[in-house]
Amino acid sequence: MAEQPLLVWFRQDLRLGDNPALHAAVSTGRPVIAVYVLDDGSAGEWKPGGASRWWLNRSLGALGESLAEQGSRLILRRGPARHVIPDLVAETGASGVFWNRLYEPQAIHRDSDLKAALKADGIQVHSFAGNLAFEPWTIMTGDGGPYRVFSPFMKACLRAEAPGRPLPRPVNWTMPDAWPRSDALDSWQLHPVAPDWSGGLQEHWTPGEAGATNRFLDFLDDRLDDYATARDSMEQETTSRLSAHLHYGEISVRTIWHTLAHRQAEGARSVDKFRAEVIWREFAHHLLFHYPSLPDANWRDTFDAFPWMDDVATYDAWCRGRTGYPLVDAGMAELWATGYMHNRVRMVAASFLVKHLMTHWKRGAEWFWDTLVDADLANNSASWQWVAGSGADAAPYFRVFNPVRQGERFDPAGVYVRRWVPALKDLPDKYIHAPWTAPDAVLRDAGVRLGGNYPRPVVDHAEARKRALAGYETMKQGSG
Ligand SMILES: Cc1cc2nc3c(=O)[nH]c(=O)nc-3n(C[C@H](O)[C@H](O)[C@H](O)COP(=O)(O)OP(=O)(O)OC[C@H]3O[C@@H](n4cnc5c(N)ncnc54)[C@H](O)[C@@H]3O)c2cc1C
The missing domain is CATH 1.25.40.80 (Serine Threonine Protein Phosphatase 5, Tetratricopeptide repeat)
Structure with missing residues (x-):
C-alpha cells in the first residue's frame, strides 16, 4: 500500500530554506504535499491589500518553481482553511499536517480550531516556530x-x-503516488488588471x-x-x-x-x-x-476621547500626495508608485495625517494596508499607534514632526522630493521643502504654479500644531 503523505501548509513562510515545518515533514521520508490556501472570501479578516496581493502572486510563482526544481509541486486551493485543509487531507489520505506558527489573533484562532478538529479525526498536527x-x-x-x-x-x-x-533546504524528498488537483495561480487574479498599476512594483521588487x-x-x-x-x-x-x-x-x-x-x-x-x-x-x-485588539483599538484607551476631525477632503489629499508639503507628498508618491516608503518618511507622513490633519490613525493604517508591499498587521498597527501617541512606548504626543524641518534635515538637497514630485524638480534647494516661501519669480522660473501643478499647503504647520496640541488637551480632560 502507498505510504500516507504529509501536508505542509505554507502561509507566511514562502521559502524552502530554514523552513522548520517543511524540513520536519521531508525528514520523515514520507511523501510530502505542499499546499497554499488563499482565503480571501471570509468576512472580518485583514485580507491582503492590492500591493500585497501583487507580491503574493509573484512569491507563490517563485515558490512553485523552487518546488518544481525538487520534482515537487505547490498545490493551490482557495477558500476557508478550516474546510480546505480537512478536504485535502481526506482527498489525499494524508496522515498529518505540518505548519509554521503565526501570531496574528485571527490566525491563532483559525489554527487552534483546525488543530483540534484534525486531531479529533486522528490526524497528526505539528506546528513549528519559524517566523x-x-x-x-x-x-x-x-x-x-x-x-x-x-x-x-x-x-x-x-x-x-x-x-x-537555520536549517538547510530539505533534500531527499519523497513524492506522493498521485498529486491532488491544484488551482492555476492565474485563476486567483492576484495580479491587478484594468488598470494594471503594477509597473512600478515590478521595476523595484523581485518577490x-x-x-x-x-x-x-x-x-x-x-x-x-x-x-x-x-x-x-x-x-x-x-x-x-x-x-x-x-x-x-x-x-x-x-x-x-x-x-x-x-x-x-x-x-x-x-x-x-x-x-x-x-x-x-x-x-x-x-x-x-x-494585545490582540492592537489593529482596531487605541492601545492607550485615553485616546478614545481624542477629538478626531476625520475630514474627507484632506484625507484624500494625503492619500494622493497633494498636501502641499513636499516631503509628505513625495512619500505618498513613492508609496503609490513602488508599494514602499522610506521609514523616516512613513513617520513624517503618518504624523502629518494624525496630527496636522487630525485624522484617525486607523484611516492611515488602512491606506498603508492597501498600498504597501510589506503591509504587515503587527508592524503596521504598532507603528501607526506609535506615531499617533496611542501605542506602546509611543513618541510623546507633543512631538509633532515639522515636515519642512524633517525634509531639510534628511533630504537636504531635495533629491528624494525631486525624484517623487517632478513638478518641483527645478526649484532651488532653499525652497524645495517649502515652495510657498519662494518668491514669485523663483516659482515662475522653476515652472511651479502653486494651486496649479503643485498644491498650496492644505494646513499651516504652526496652526495645525497648535490645533493638535489643543485636541490632546481636550482628550486629557475628556478621559480624566
Ligand atoms: C506608519 C508606519 C507604518 C509602517 N508599516 C509597516 C508595515 O506594514 N510593515 C512593515 O514591515 N513595516 C512597517 N513599518 C516599519 C518600517 O517603516 C519598515 O519596516 C521599514 O521601513 C522597511 O524598510 P527596510 O526593510 O529597508 O527596513 P530596515 O531599516 O532595513 O530594517 C530591517 C527590518 O526590520 C524591521 N523593521 C524596521 N523598522 C521597523 C519598525 N519600526 N517596526 C517593525 N519592524 C521594523 C522590518 O522587518 C525591516 O525589514 C511602518 C512604519 C511606520 C512609521
Missing part, C-alpha cells in the same frame, strides 16, 4: 507579563537563548526566496556598514528593503540573525543597529500577540 526569532510568550518581564516598552524588551531578547541555527537572499546579500555587502548613520537619509537606498520579504517569510529571521552575528565577528559595522530594527519587528509581534 520570529523569539516566540511572543518566551520573552516576558520578571512579573511574567508582556513587555510594553521597547528597550527592556530588546535587552531581554539579547539575554535570551539565541535563536536556533520570492532568491530575490530575498540576493537583496540581503547586497545589503550586507554594500550598505550594512553605514546603516547606523545613513538609514534616515532618503537620498539613496540605505536600508535593507527586506520588509516585504520578511512579511511573506521568503527569508527567515534566524538566517538574518546568524548571518549578522557572523558578519559582526568578521568586523562589520552597524550590526547592533540593524539587529535592533529586526527586534522592533519582534516587539510589534509581541504586542499584537499579547
Whole structure:
C-alpha cells in the first residue's frame, strides 16, 4: 500500500530554506504535499491589500518553481482553511499536517480550531516556530507579563537563548503516488488588471526566496556598514528593503540573525543597529500577540476621547500626495508608485495625517494596508499607534514632526522630493521643502504654479500644531 503523505501548509513562510515545518515533514521520508490556501472570501479578516496581493502572486510563482526544481509541486486551493485543509487531507489520505506558527489573533484562532478538529479525526498536527526569532510568550518581564516598552524588551531578547541555527533546504524528498488537483495561480487574479498599476512594483521588487537572499546579500555587502548613520537619509537606498520579504517569510529571521552575528565577528559595522530594527519587528509581534485588539483599538484607551476631525477632503489629499508639503507628498508618491516608503518618511507622513490633519490613525493604517508591499498587521498597527501617541512606548504626543524641518534635515538637497514630485524638480534647494516661501519669480522660473501643478499647503504647520496640541488637551480632560 502507498505510504500516507504529509501536508505542509505554507502561509507566511514562502521559502524552502530554514523552513522548520517543511524540513520536519521531508525528514520523515514520507511523501510530502505542499499546499497554499488563499482565503480571501471570509468576512472580518485583514485580507491582503492590492500591493500585497501583487507580491503574493509573484512569491507563490517563485515558490512553485523552487518546488518544481525538487520534482515537487505547490498545490493551490482557495477558500476557508478550516474546510480546505480537512478536504485535502481526506482527498489525499494524508496522515498529518505540518505548519509554521503565526501570531496574528485571527490566525491563532483559525489554527487552534483546525488543530483540534484534525486531531479529533486522528490526524497528526505539528506546528513549528519559524517566523520570529523569539516566540511572543518566551520573552516576558520578571512579573511574567508582556513587555510594553521597547528597550527592556530588546535587552531581554539579547539575554535570551539565541535563536536556533537555520536549517538547510530539505533534500531527499519523497513524492506522493498521485498529486491532488491544484488551482492555476492565474485563476486567483492576484495580479491587478484594468488598470494594471503594477509597473512600478515590478521595476523595484523581485518577490520570492532568491530575490530575498540576493537583496540581503547586497545589503550586507554594500550598505550594512553605514546603516547606523545613513538609514534616515532618503537620498539613496540605505536600508535593507527586506520588509516585504520578511512579511511573506521568503527569508527567515534566524538566517538574518546568524548571518549578522557572523558578519559582526568578521568586523562589520552597524550590526547592533540593524539587529535592533529586526527586534522592533519582534516587539510589534509581541504586542499584537499579547494585545490582540492592537489593529482596531487605541492601545492607550485615553485616546478614545481624542477629538478626531476625520475630514474627507484632506484625507484624500494625503492619500494622493497633494498636501502641499513636499516631503509628505513625495512619500505618498513613492508609496503609490513602488508599494514602499522610506521609514523616516512613513513617520513624517503618518504624523502629518494624525496630527496636522487630525485624522484617525486607523484611516492611515488602512491606506498603508492597501498600498504597501510589506503591509504587515503587527508592524503596521504598532507603528501607526506609535506615531499617533496611542501605542506602546509611543513618541510623546507633543512631538509633532515639522515636515519642512524633517525634509531639510534628511533630504537636504531635495533629491528624494525631486525624484517623487517632478513638478518641483527645478526649484532651488532653499525652497524645495517649502515652495510657498519662494518668491514669485523663483516659482515662475522653476515652472511651479502653486494651486496649479503643485498644491498650496492644505494646513499651516504652526496652526495645525497648535490645533493638535489643543485636541490632546481636550482628550486629557475628556478621559480624566
Ligand atoms: C506608519 C508606519 C507604518 C509602517 N508599516 C509597516 C508595515 O506594514 N510593515 C512593515 O514591515 N513595516 C512597517 N513599518 C516599519 C518600517 O517603516 C519598515 O519596516 C521599514 O521601513 C522597511 O524598510 P527596510 O526593510 O529597508 O527596513 P530596515 O531599516 O532595513 O530594517 C530591517 C527590518 O526590520 C524591521 N523593521 C524596521 N523598522 C521597523 C519598525 N519600526 N517596526 C517593525 N519592524 C521594523 C522590518 O522587518 C525591516 O525589514 C511602518 C512604519 C511606520 C512609521
